[in-house]
Amino acid sequence: MQGTAKSRLSGAEWRINLSGDGFVRDHRVNGVAVLPGVAYLDFAVRAARSELGVARVALEQVALVAPLCLERGEETTLSVSLTRGRGDRVWFEVVSDSRDRGSVEHASGSLRVAVGETVASHMDVAWLAGRCPATIGRDRLYPGHERQPIQYGPSFRSVEWARTNGEEVFASVALTDLTREDVDHVLHPALLDGALQALATVLEGDSSSALYVPFAFGSVRPLAALPTRTLVYGRRTKAAGNGGAELLRGDIRVCDEDGRIVVELDDVALKRVPPGRPMTERETPTEPQGTIEEGRDA
Secondary structure, three states, X not given: OOOEEOOOOOOEEEEEEEEOOOHHHHEEEOOEEEOXXXXXXXXXXXXXXXXHOOOOEEEEEEEEOOOOEOOOOOEEEEEEEEEEOOOOOEEEEEEEEEOOOEEEEXXXXXXEEOOOOOOOOEOOHHHHHHHOOXXXXXXXXXXXXXXXXXXXXXXXXXXXXXXXXXXXXEEEEEOOOOOOOOOOOOOOHHHHXXXXXXXXXXXXXXXOOOEEEEEEEEEEEEOOOOOOEEEEEEEEEEOOOOOOOOEEEEEEEEEOOOOEEEEEEEEEEEEEEOOOOOOOOOOOOOOOOOOOOOOOOO
16 A cells, blocks of 8 residues: 655645455444554654655544445545644544445544654563463454454454453564554554454453444554554543443554554544444544543553
């Protein structure tokens, strides 16, 4: 997948072509191939780096508005538009354009240049491993039966192992042989989706029988290039409630094998999808989004 710049700054558009015959086929929700929500984070960061000419940007108040579903053989074009706001703020919007569905908005949010910001640099890997003593079996992450709400094909079975204490999760997430050669990404969807898969094991709790999909991100801060194998720490910040909570929230830190943090994701929200609702239905935010308070970094 190759992105190209059309113009510069206000109103600029960065485009990418997607096919239902690509990696999307390995990410299915209720049997429908759906582009992972984390892919929009990658597209926004790549567009900003291309259009603004900077190495580091931070995304904020990201809302996933509507899923992109692709049938085998179907093709569509995604456009990321960038518009100047007040100060150093830039607003982005991700829209698809296809012959059958026309123009559909899928994600939106803001971004800013993050060069020179002070951030937490390392996690204590041994300490985190000790905090999470219980092993999460791969049969829980990747059940074999097709009646699971979310079915992961080989490209998205990226969690190698995971451990938990019920409130936190510590996991190894790596690119598979099918995704390792795809070097165009900044925030590789297979890696970030694996991080969400790990977080979901502690977010869902008593709600594990319901279908939850990514809904919003308070902030996303890429700090360094993602390695092909990462360690992921996730924690629950809003508990599940009696199998029916509408929103579940948590934070994620992604680091390399030495513990150096490469991506921070705060206030990650998963939204419950009511039974029977088609995946093509537009989602509407029910709560304002924002980053969690300062001082709660892992």
